[in-house]
Amino acid sequence: MKFLRSITPTAWIGLFIISLNLVLFVAGPHIAPFAQEEIVGSPFDPPSAAHWFGLDQNGRDMLSRLLAGAQMSIGVSLAASVLSFTIGITLGFIAAIFGGWLDTVLSRIVDTVMCIPVLISALVVLQALGSSIPVLIVTIALLDSTRVFRLARIVAQGINVLEYAETARLRGEGLLWLVFKEILPNALPPLIAEFGLRFCFTFLFVAGLSFLGLGIQPPFADWGGMVKDNQQAILYGLYAPLYPAAAIAILTIGVNLVVDWLLAGRSAIQGADR
Amino acid sequence: MNESKVLQIRGLKVAAPNGAILVDNVDLDLKRGEVKGLIGESGAGKSTIGLAAMGYGRNGCRIVGGEIIVNGVSLMTIDRAGREAVRGAGIAYVAQSAAAAFNPAMKIGEQIMEGPLYHGIMNRQEAEAWMLELLQALQLPDYQNFGSRYPHQVSGGQLQRAMVAMAMSCRPDILVLDEPTTALDVTTQIEVLALLRSLIQRYDTAALYITHDLAVVAQIADSILVLRHGKEVEAGSAEQILEQPQQDYTRRLVSERKAHMSGEGVHHKNGEVLLEARDVTAYYGRKKVLDKVQCLLRKGETLAVVGESGSGKSTLARVIAGLPPHSSGVVSLAGHRLADKYTQRSREELRRIQLVYQLPDVALNPRHTVGEIIGRPMSFYFGMNDEQRASEVNRLLDLIGLPRDFAERLPKALSGGQKQRVCIARALAARPDLIICDEVTSALDPLVADEILTLLQSLQNELGVSYLFITHDLGVVRRIADRTMVMQHGRIVETGTTEEVFAPPYQPYTEQLITSVPELRRDWLDGVLAKRGLPVA
Numbered sequence: 029m030k031f032l033r034s035i036t037p038t039a040w041i042g043l044f045i046i047s048l049n050l051v052l053f054v055a056g057p058h059i060a061p062f063a064q065e066e067i068v069g070s071p072f073d074p075p076s077a078a079h080w081f082g083l084d085q086n087g088r089d090m091l092s093r094l095l096a097g098a099q100m101s102i103g104v105s106l107a108a109s110v111l112s113f114t115i116g117i118t119l120g121f122i123a124a125i126f127g128g129w130l131d132t133v134l135s136r137i138v139d140t141v142m143c144i145p146v147l148i149s150a151l152v153v154l155q156a157l158g159s160s161i162p163v164l165i166v167t168i169a170l171l172d173s174t175r176v177f178r179l180a181r182i183v184a185q186g187i188n189v190l191e192y193a194e195t196a197r198l199r200g201e202g203l204l205w206l207v208f209k210e211i212l213p214n215a216l217p218p219l220i221a222e223f224g225l226r227f228c229f230t231f232l233f234v235a236g237l238s239f240l241g242l243g244i245q246p247p248f249a250d251w252g253g254m255v256k257d258n259q260q261a262i263l264y265g266l267y268a269p270l271y272p273a274a275a276i277a278i279l280t281i282g283v284n285l286v287v288d289w290l291l292a293g294r295s296a297i298q299g300a301d302r
Numbered sequence: 303m304n305e306s307k308v309l310q311i312r313g314l315k316v317a318a319p320n321g322a323i324l325v326d327n328v329d330l331d332l333k334r335g336e337v338k339g340l341i342g343e344s345g346a347g348k349s350t351i352g353l354a355a356m357g358y359g360r361n362g363c364r365i366v367g368g369e370i371i372v373n374g375v376s377l378m379t380i381d382r383a384g385r386e387a388v389r390g391a392g393i394a395y396v397a398q399s400a401a402a403a404f405n406p407a408m409k410i411g412e413q414i415m416e417g418p419l420y421h422g423i424m425n426r427q428e429a430e431a432w433m434l435e436l437l438q439a440l441q442l443p444d445y446q447n448f449g450s451r452y453p454h455q456v457s458g459g460q461l462q463r464a465m466v467a468m469a470m471s472c473r474p475d476i477l478v479l480d481e482p483t484t485a486l487d488v489t490t491q492i493e494v495l496a497l498l499r500s501l502i503q504r505y506d507t508a509a510l511y512i513t514h515d516l517a518v519v520a521q522i523a524d525s526i527l528v529l530r531h532g533k534e535v536e537a538g539s540a541e542q543i544l545e546q547p548q549q550d551y552t553r554r555l556v557s558e559r560k561a562h563m564s565g566e567g568v569h570h571k572n573g574e575v576l577l578e579a580r581d582v583t584a585y586y587g588r589k590k591v592l593d594k595v596q597c598l599l600r601k602g603e604t605l606a607v608v609g610e611s612g613s614g615k616s617t618l619a620r621v622i623a624g625l626p627p628h629s630s631g632v633v634s635l636a637g638h639r640l641a642d643k644y645t646q647r648s649r650e651e652l653r654r655i656q657l658v659y660q661l662p663d664v665a666l667n668p669r670h671t672v673g674e675i676i677g678r679p680m681s682f683y684f685g686m687n688d689e690q691r692a693s694e695v696n697r698l699l700d701l702i703g704l705p706r707d708f709a710e711r712l713p714k715a716l717s718g719g720q721k722q723r724v725c726i727a728r729a730l731a732a733r734p735d736l737i738i739c740d741e742v743t744s745a746l747d748p749l750v751a752d753e754i755l756t757l758l759q760s761l762q763n764e765l766g767v768s769y770l771f772i773t774h775d776l777g778v779v780r781r782i783a784d785r786t787m788v789m790q791h792g793r794i795v796e797t798g799t800t801e802e803v804f805a806p807p808y809q810p811y812t813e814q815l816i817t818s819v820p821e822l823r824r825d826w827l828d829g830v831l832a833k834r835g836l837p838v839a
Contacts, residue, residue: 191665200652213669
């Protein structure tokens with residue numbers, strides 16, 4: 029109960045948006061009135077009772093494509109974020125705990141990768157390997173894990189020098205205890221908050237790549253690709269590209285609202301409840 | 303309106319952001335030139351009152367009631383700009399940690415002159431002349447050029463004096479001194495205290511002197527206000543509070559402080575040798591922090607290691623625990639040589655030496671319950687099952703005087719003293735031969751520290767455990783140690799039984815340390831200054 033009361037009104041809005049998107053993610057394609065590839069009218073038909081958001085540039089139902097695209101857009105970003113956090117936290121903790129040359133090598137590799145703008149690295153890799161969904165997910169995850177690495181490393185370093193971690197080491201505890209009992213529980217608040225933020229960036233990044241034609245490939249619908257496909261419509265004063273753009277914006281805002289609440293009063297990365 | 307009163311506080315109430323009342327209905331009067339000591343343990347609201355006197359609330363704290371009148375101006379009725387004009391010019395603040403209060407990227411002189419220039423009280427030449435006068439009065443070395451140095455180029459004691467100069471820069475009527483000497487070593491504390499007192503007298507400045515140390519206040523204050531839990535306990539002249547305290551709480555504070563330096567050192571034991579360190583030398587980078595240090599500790603005995611900051615006493619403790627590698631020398635436990643680094647020591651060797659730290663807040667994992675914290679060494683070293691563990695945890699909680707249901711609590715639900723008890727219990731859970739106590743009472747309030755020392759002593763009598771007691775507090779040494787080792791600059795100055803060390807003939811450095819500890823006598827500071835040939839104000 030105390031926990032529920034600590035949720036601020038804006039966080040409630042964010043949670044509502046996130047749950048709505050999760051529902052879409054799970055059930056989207058099943059509740060869509062039309063198939064995502066089905067041509068049901070002429071291009072850019074305006075909204076009507078049958079087609080609430082109108083039709084897209086090929087005469088497909090916009091609402092159905094938005095619902096189907098939820099799975100693809102959110103799925104890819106979620107998978108990439110989870111993967112990038114797994115890689116980033118593991119390596120970050122290793123660097124923090126062992127230190128020395130291992131830390132130096134890992135950190136310099138990460139610095140090097142971070143020197144190159146993410147978009148350029150991604151474009152090169154995707155251009156070279158071709159854009160399939162697994163390649164897309166792994167590429168984004170690897171590029172993103174550099175940032176997770178940096179955060180995980182500094183948080184773990186902060187906790188690792190605290191007396192309670194030192195006590196555990198002096199007791200002779202092994203690495204697993206140190207990581208899972210001493211460091212991880214105290215590193216979680218900043219990492220969870222970062223997960224929300226990174227998910228947003230990944231999501232926008234996937235949308236951006238799709239917009240450039242290197243993200244999720246047709247015929248699959250995804251929100252970023254839909255903005256790109258329908259972009260000419262804006263020249264004729266049609267709303268078509270604004271619907272997927274709004275979907276992207278709303279989810280991003282929702283996640284940020286929740287992250288803001290999670291971060292409130294926990295900016296200290298010390299790990300102690302202060 | 304009484305003209306001689308520079309500060310009047312009536313019915314002050316300050317609330318924390320969560321609504322808790324931090325200061326409740328406190329009255330306070332300050333006459334021109336009067337120094338009032340605010341005394342109390344942490345959480346008593348001393349600093350909050352000091353800041354409230356400037357119309358300021360820290361960390362979102364709000365002044366919710368009462369009146370604050372500085373020089374006839376009520377701070378609660380004027381606007382922000384009006385309050386800003388009073389701050390610095392009418393009333394100024396000196397914080398505990400000068401290192402945290404100075405801008406590291408700005409020359410000290412610029413920071414001292416910032417106030418008068420900002421308030422438009424002086425032009426640059428005047429401000430500079432006044433600054434030089436202050437720096438000279440504060441006896442800063444090479445005072446003409448002191449202002450052109452950066453904060454990291456001067457020592458802690460000098461920086462603390464520079465902050466006093468900064469506070470005095472606008473010739474305020476009132477100084478709020480918030481534990482200005484607490485972060486300093488005892489020998490430096492004397493100098494700063496003496497200078498502060500003479501400065502306040504010379505410029506007829508009134509001051510609120512906030513501290514937890516009654517003996518410090520005894521040297522400088524005309525009147526004393528004792529606080530507890532945000533409420534006034536007792537107020538009166540310094541003589542009256544120190545000599546005839548009316549309230550029970552004040553009496554306990556005074557008697558604890560009187561007893562502080564009167565310990566006799568304890569019993570000697572001639573048990574077998576438990577810990578021996580020979581010719582231990584250690585470096586931090588290229589700096590030698592321990593130079594051929596020897597120490598010897600017998601079973602069931604307490605060896606105190608005393609010294610000022612930078613003396614290497616904590617490094618010695620860490621070397622014995624195997625934390626930083628020492629470059630040469632031997633540490634042996636019960637005749638058996640220990641590996642330099644803790645990672646090369648066996649689990650059994652690790653078990654026999656346990657550490658208790660200065661700051662219990664960071665020594666306990668905030669996500670583990672007290673039961674888990676105390677229980678872990680039992681399952682780790684002795685492979686106890688849950689049932690044995692639970693009963694052992696209960697036994698230890700009884701031993702350290704905490705209720706059994708505390709096993710379910712998280713550290714954040716404990717007070718500082720309770721946390722330190724849990725740290726001690728965690729050390730005991732490993733059934734060690736040696737517990738290294740690194741400044742275990744320094745972060746605690748005097749009365750709580752007293753209880754922890756009593757606990758440690760009774761545990762030693764009961765369990766026969768040895769302590770290596772690292773501390774800067776000579777009072778603690780006298781109470782608890784069988785033998786004492788005095789360190790300075792990484793070397794041992796003197797070592798012997800506690801009676802020997804604390805009785806004439808003294809080693810010169812030991813004597814300086816001993817005489818630097820403030821005593822509750824009002825004339826103590828004058829006596830020490832006279833003895834050392836320093837000017838008495």
